[in-house]
Amino acid sequence: MLLDVYRQRIEKGNPENLWSEAGLKSLTPLARQQGKDAYLFDLLTRGAISKPESVATIFGVETKIPPKELHPVHPDPEVHTQNGLHAALAVDRTLREAGYSFQSNGSALDFGAGAGRVVRFLAPAYPNIDWHACDVVENLVAWGEQHLSAIRFSLNPVYPPSQYKTDQFDTIFAVSVFSHLTEEHALLWLKELHRILKPGGYLLITVLGKYNVDLRRDPEKLGGKHGMNDVDFDKVANDLEQHGFVYVDACKRSRILHPILADPPYGAAFMLPKWIEMNDLNGRYEITLFKERALSAQDGIVLRKRA
Numbered sequence: 001m002l003l004d005v006y007r008q009r010i011e012k013g014n015p016e017n018l019w020s021e022a023g024l025k026s027l028t029p030l031a032r033q034q035g036k037d038a039y040l041f042d043l044l045t046r047g048a049i050s051k052p053e054s055v056a057t058i059f060g061v062e063t064k065i066p067p068k069e070l071h072p073v074h075p076d077p078e079v080h081t082q083n084g085l086h087a088a089l090a091v092d093r094t095l096r097e098a099g100y101s102f103q104s105n106g107s108a109l110d111f112g113a114g115a116g117r118v119v120r121f122l123a124p125a126y127p128n129i130d131w132h133a134c135d136v137v138e139n140l141v142a143w144g145e146q147h148l149s150a151i152r153f154s155l156n157p158v159y160p161p162s163q164y165k166t167d168q169f170d171t172i173f174a175v176s177v178f179s180h181l182t183e184e185h186a187l188l189w190l191k192e193l194h195r196i197l198k199p200g201g202y203l204l205i206t207v208l209g210k211y212n213v214d215l216r217r218d219p220e221k222l223g224g225k226h227g228m229n230d231v232d233f234d235k236v237a238n239d240l241e242q243h244g245f246v247y248v249d250a251c252k253r254s255r256i257l258h259p260i261l262a263d264p265p266y267g268a269a270f271m272l273p274k275w276i277e278m279n280d281l282n283g284r285y286e287i288t289l290f291k292e293r294a295l296s297a298q299d300g301i302v303l304r305k306r307a
Helices: 002-007 015-021 035-050 052-059 077-098 119-125 138-147 183-196 210-217 233-243 252-257 273-278
Strands: 106-111 129-135 152-155 169-174 197-207 245-248 268-271 285-295 298-305
Touching: 002 035, 002 077, 002 119, 015 035, 015 052, 035 052, 035 077, 077 119, 077 169, 077 197, 077 285, 077 298, 106 119, 119 129, 129 138, 138 152, 169 183, 183 197, 183 245, 183 268, 197 268, 197 285, 210 233, 210 285, 210 298, 233 245, 273 285, 273 298
Parallel strands: 106 129, 106 169, 129 152, 169 197
Antiparallel strands: 197 298, 245 268, 285 298
């Protein structure tokens, strides 16, 4: 597992001692969620930022963080890195459960990577992988290219095709990408990702599902409806059960911050695995794993390209 790789880089394997030496005083709530790995999680994020010359060097992680105007959702460096590591752990864990391990050689793509918030923790742990990342927002890609040299960043078009070769990647993961695309746009990209994935390769997407709908019925659970105050979530739940996919016009703030996301609309998309089967995508992919709440309030769907 990802944290096991990083633990092996600590002399005597005791992250709590190194955590104290880094001057950290109390664990964050997200670190506490990691149980026995709480101190290691905190070290890789807060510790690496506060003591880059020692902690970051031991682990081999990058400490530079995108400026807040590029990442307004997580402008605080500690929050940015902790959410990134939390997502990286979910990617590593979910793909392992589906049958893929980054410990093997190969090539991987972080699709919709932004400035590399997630892949920045995977690449140092698994240097045997040929790491790629792409996004549609030019400023984010430019920052990643400049500061995360172990990863090959590329600017991705809003619509397919991508710049990648057919059968190029052993695995592709898309964290909180398909949770925002319209149905038509999602279909286009699932077909394109099938093209660039090797036969037998794995694709992980995180999506909004039934659990997320239930959460949004009670705004207090999510700290508000996030721009969806007028949405009838009982209707969303019914439509989702019938069609397997529901798109809601939301995320207007993100479209203002990054205007390229306005075409096509960047909203909230709810998806069930059966939608993949209903759209004949099971001829291209085998659904190898469906995991509710694989990443916080998002579900994980792992697809394997049929040989």
